[in-house]
Amino acid sequence: MIALPYPALHASHGGIWIATEDGTRSVGRGEAVRIAADTPVILLNAPLAAQRLGYADLSGLDLLELFAFLRPARFMVPTPRGLSRTLGIDGPASDAEVAPFLRRAAEAMLAIADGDWPEREGAWHAAQSLARLRWSWAPMLSQRLTRPEKAERWLFSRLPEWSEAPPRTAPRTVTLDPGAVRDQLAGLTGAGAEERDGQRRYAEAAASAFAPRSLRDSPNLVLAEAGTGIGKTLGYLAPASLWATQADGAVWISTFTKALQRQLGHESERLFADPEQRRKRIVTRKGRENYLCLLNLEDALQGGFAGRAAVLAQLVARWAAYSADGDMIGGDLPGWLPSLFRRNGSTALTDRRGECVYAGCPHYRKCFIERAARASAEADIVIANHALVMVNAARGRETGTRPTRYVFDEGHHLFDAADAMFGVALSGQETIELRRWVTGPEGGSRGRRRGLAARLSDVASYDEAGAQAIADAVDAARALPSDGWLQRLAEGQPFGPIEHLLAAVRGLVYARDADGSGEAGYGIETELAEPDPALIDATPGAAAALEQLLRPLMALGRRLEAVLDEAPDWMDGAARARVEGAIASLGWRAETVAAWLALVARIGGPASAEFVDWLAVERIEGREIDIGVHRRWLDPTKPFAETVLKPAHGALVTSATLRAGGDWEVAESRSGAQHLLHPPLRFEAPSPFDYAGRSEVLIVTDIKRGDMGALAAAYARLIVAAQGGTLGLFTAIRRLRAVHARIADRLAREGLPLYAQHVDPIDTGTLVDIFRDDPRASLIGTDALRDGVDVPGRSLRLVVMEGVPWPKPSVLHAARRLANGGSAYDDRLVRARLAQAFGRLIRRADDSGAFVLLSSAMPSRLLSAFPPDTPVARIPLDEAIERVRRLSSVASLGQKAGEHVEPEAR
Template sequence: MSDKFVVIDLETTGNLPKKGDKIIQFGAVVIENGIITDRYSSLINPQKSIPAFIEELTGINDEMVKNAPLFAEISEKVMSMLDGAYFVAHNVLFDLSFLQEELIQAGFEGFYGSVLDTVEMARILFPTADGYKLTDLAEKENLQHDRPHQADSDAQVTAELFLILLKRLSSLPLITLKQLTQLSGGLKSDLQQMLDEITTNKNMDAEEFLNSIEMYRNLALKKRTPLGENDEAYKIDFLYPSTDKEKIGVVKQGLEFFEKRTGQFRMMDTVYQAFHNKNHTLIEAGTGVGKSLGYLLPAAWFSKQSKVPIVVSTHTIQLQEQLLKKEIPLLEKILPFKINSVLLKGRNHYLSLEKFSQTLMDENDNYDTILTKMQILVWLTETETGDKDELNLSSGGFIYWNKIKNEAPIFSQKEEWKEKDFYLKAKRDAKAADIIITNHSLLLSDIKGEGSILPAFEYVIIDEGHHLEKVASQFFGHSLDYLSARLMIGQFGLYEQKQLFYEMEGLLSAIPRQKAKLPHTFELNQMVIDLTYEMDEFFKLIAIYAKAKLTNKKGFNRIKVRFTHFDSEKERNALVHSAERAAFLLKDLHSAIMDRLESIKGAKGTLSAAEKNKLEELYLFGQELAELRNTVMKCFLKESKEVKWIEMDTRSPQNITTFLAQPAFVADQLREKFFQVKKAVVITSATLTVNHSFSYIMKELGLNGDVTVQQSIPSPFEYKNQVQLFIPEDLPAINSVTLDEYVIAITEHIITIAEATKGRMLLLFTAYDMLKKTYELIKESGFLNDYVLIAQGITSGSRTRLTRNFQRYDKAILLGTSSFWEGVDIPGEDLSCLIIVRLPFSSPEEPLTEAKCQLISEQGGNAFSEYSLPEAILRFKQGFGRLIRTEKDRGIMIVFDRRIVTTKYGKAFLKSIPSIPVKNGTINELVELIHSWL
């Protein structure tokens, strides 16, 4: 194997060498026999000016390259370095295309040796990484990366990363390496060549199966740590530590540094009593109480003493991960006995090893599928759960995942796969667990009892409990979106899926046909074509209907339009007729597939594993068709009391269109199906009360105030010394001016405040359109050019990534909407100023809000005080909670919406947050105060 690798990075004037873009900096690092032996870098004179955004990105300007060599002057050195070496780069095709162009112009033939791409290698070898940008990977591997977008620095970091990737490759079991080699012919780089050489050199006998790997049916899997046995005879002699002194004694056994928090101890007792006395309980626990340990410790104690499992449900994956990786290990250190805990998700989250093994060496795979198979092979040597959320899959990877996800088997599943089945393991572990962590949706699926993955349970803790009502509305409702419907039906228009119909035909031909003739394959294919056409027409009509009802949303891209029975327009009738046709076609295709499968299933004769697998795919397709038909019927063709609406993006009428139907209130269903059947449910969150009362949340969830224990535990933080609230007097009232005028006014204030606070600002908006206009105006003004502006929905990346980027820069401003009002944790100096642009009332035109308000009014209630106001206050409290995350944090909160002081109801917002100093004034007066406070 060539032991020489040259890692190259280029900075360029743009992306298109064929259109005249040129190299402005060249960086190379030479690796020989696993050691860096040489480095070379040079600025290059591109003989054209460097665009402003490239200068901003790289820090390289025209002056710096004026006296630099032309590429032709260093081309000979570059060619001699590359002689006999692998060309390695992070996104190799980009660097190679530039280098070829420049080398040919310098009179060389170009480089035609082997190339390796560290992006591709990282995706395969780090299948669970958050991201594959060089900066992300450098952070993951703790590599110093001081000057991103400088060729010498990037080449050095890429070289260090490449050595780590090589080491990871060499550590893989031989069987995995061989499987990777077989697949790697379809990659963009020459990884196959290198894998071949590594595999040849890896002596089979010398391979020691480390304690961590086991071989199973030709797959190398990580050995699983067995869950501790739940010893039935095991009796806890320890009494629950009821006094503070006893609790401190217990906690100090496991933790050296422990700071007593009275609120946390109070919470422990409340949770323990709830289970002991079989009471439903609401606990509002302010930031800093130590909520997770506050409920986990008494839950573990009660579970062990009573030999019952406790289910802990959260809304976000982040909190589930935090409980499993941080809080439970902490709990295990503290407790004087052993506990078993497990994280449970829905069945489709788990990999089916049997399906993966059967599809592993399929031919004619596309690039995404090959890459995903390689990722999974590596992942199997490191995962204990087989849970897809661990993987970083491409969109093409998700399509392949749908073929190999775990589902109830109809034809296949051999006994021998059951032993290692990830889903069955999760179920087994749950049966033996004391604490089962899950999410609100899965918790509710237990209500339907449709083969729930959760074992029987009576005691529950619901964290992030303010989300339960919303999740329940979605759970009891239906949604129909164009993309997933089109993708599901469309996959059977693909070549390989059409083949499935022909293979089924082949199997049927071996069976004496029933008298009732089944349709021929070409008829099945025609049915798929007809159905695809009808679904397209159906969604076009949904879009036409939504636009026809749209009156006052000029300039808004994302819209929500309510669908009601009062509309007598022809669009509504056309839509219902189209739904009927779609439902009819769905039923026909479903019946045709199921009849055939029944014939095959009922016939004697043995099917091969591959044939069973194909039939399984068809069976699941049939089930999905039935589900889709059921949703179409429920949404359009059956009378129901649900609130129905359309959400769409007007720029792309069809693709981003969803039809939703949800109950306006879920209190009755939750009361009957959940609270009345469980012995004790503890609901906790930092935001459950409105104006110190739990009545709003109890009404929403269907809890009886007379028998529900209510406990409010304030935050231990000294808010009055840590936060000041400022309200500018010189902004227009929000409803007295147009959106554009309001945006101009607040943008001026934002610029002034940013300069006073030096960034470190989080701006919370209630509507995306206002956020976008504000972001554009700040950019256009040029006043904050040396600040990093990060905006949700504009800057790419998940909420977590945007938050991480915000923390990375000193002068940063983060603009967020709905999901940023909560769950974003930015402790310390990273956030010193929070601006709430307007009080977070839901728009009265929001379909669900409109329907709830209508129902309350019809029943003689006051929709504003019973629903709109409390909902806005809870969200406001969530926003406030972003600012102070630790006892050392200090910060200012600014509310632009003057209604907080000019209206009667504004006081309710202020009363619902901790008591803090409130100051009114002009922007200039407030800036003075900001300076003295910060």
């Protein structure tokens, strides 16, 4: 291997080190910044090192970028430990050894380029493009990569084309035999596996969701609460796969978190061992905004991106050529890659604005989104998410392949998913997005945005009425907010009727800011009740502007439907698909404008018993980011039941915390079951784990509320006592950041790395991967870490919550609280959150650990959130620390301190 002439830099909370050919030395922050500014330095995760140095402009030879080039679509934990394991070389034993290790790792990685490797094809051309962009690694790669003798198949020539298939016939009517379900479960668990009675009973109960439906709009609904360790994934895969085979139909398994989607992908290997067969029979589906748009990528590669964003586009192109499915969010694109580019533009590589031209795209036949949609139409099992299921049902998408059987895993999140899906917001951000969708680029704006006229130019030239509708829509859209609207509102200079409405909303919200939170820099809101004259006066103009936009959108939709009926000579299959896609997009946008009109009509009018309406100014750290009028269903499971459950023939709603520590009425009210004609089947299987012997709940009684110093000290002492392996959960980002700032350096001196959501420039999924990979690491965060994080083994042995997770006292919550029993409603929500947080601790039978709540105000009535027989003690901090220390010592017996828990491929 050729020795590199460049120094390597490693910055952590424990110090800063520079390694050169002459050796390694510890340096101060100032000297490190000077060296990095003068000389290219080898780094691992430049944004993280920049944050530790306090030098935002830090750049250099980032090993993660080199890995993304050499090993596209491969997973690696982005730490020295993960890098050493991936490369098969000895890793550093301490922080001081990381910098010289980075030099060795760089040499080992560059050595890959000296020979043949699986992802070599396309590398030479990509390196030439990156050299023109002055990518730091390009000169060294160019020295090692020889020009191929044969022309390389580049991205667009490598990707396979999807093909049309005849419509799938409706599923046959079958009844599953209980014995066959048990046999299928036995086959999935494997020969010699211990038979678990709870899992068997669960599978039999889940099979009821696949029985033939007796009445229209009355699905066979099963509510199943299965404690951790029951094995519910295989428990429902058994009847689902059996029904799919016998009925020749598709079962959609819907999750709330991407982590569970990945887990289901791993478990599905038990159904079909052959990878090729598995790809055909089991398909993962997500919303189109998750997938790489090949047209956006092509535009980026051809000059649409500049600077660092252009480098990202080249690396994404390398990945796309080897990706299994083109999923940029939670797929095989490393989650850490976009975060390396700060203001990176990665979101511009997906179709987040609904601007797809469908068959008008030159890459339509290779489109990742279209491929996934067609694959799911032929699959036995479709792994989706709650949002996609609701979007497809509510907007009438893919009606020809609409599933009749659903499994809703993480069913306790259905209420929240429906709440977001069926809500309405007439805000500056939403309206400016619609303006851009209609008009396309305006002024000197850059990017690939295409307005209605550009997307439907050929159709418009054929149909005069359609062309006039497009022109009218573009004219009407100019009444919506445009760039700079927030600044104009702050200066009291709104332009156009919608901006005048938002200015009135802003003024009223600040006027009614009762608790002074507006001065504190947080987002503020007020209920939509008794609006002031300024808001009432702004309403007619806003309503007229929205009506003027809605009319041409609806007219254009009707004209496109007429064109489909007329079937002109030029309309082949591809053109028809394009027009159908445009009709669907227009329908969605027209429904949005109609909902805005209903919301505007509510201003000054009577309140609806079904909805909660309010005004809000959203802010981040004192900076306004959006202003608007909001509407949510008081009970969002009502539209969920109408659009998803009632048309289905059967559904299983399952979770380890479905009842939230309460009764079955809670599960029914939050799943939509109460809106169906017939009651659901209820099933319960408690966890088989020994919570009494392997866990305890410690409620610390001597941490004064609001004492940030005491809170930080408690976290630090508990993490030290556990020797890492701690998941810290906060109810406020501000307190999380304050605690992190106080304890990170102290823990580093103890050799205990601390990572933090909302602090470290790393995506949440990668933070969990890093945490899972290092038993001495700790991770602190908010709600996203409380739900769906699966870290079995010694890597997680302590969960610490800063306080009782009471609901935020918002206008929406106040209305639901009033309608659902007052304080009892609060208690249900808190019990659910506590149960989810505790559920992170014990993930398998040999796990053990402590759950610590740093709040003496924990009411005893909420203790039912924890599994029965779990020991609960109210004790001072010193005693809690001693118990954690003893429990951690016991947990480590029989386990190596450096035990590796293989992270999930992301």
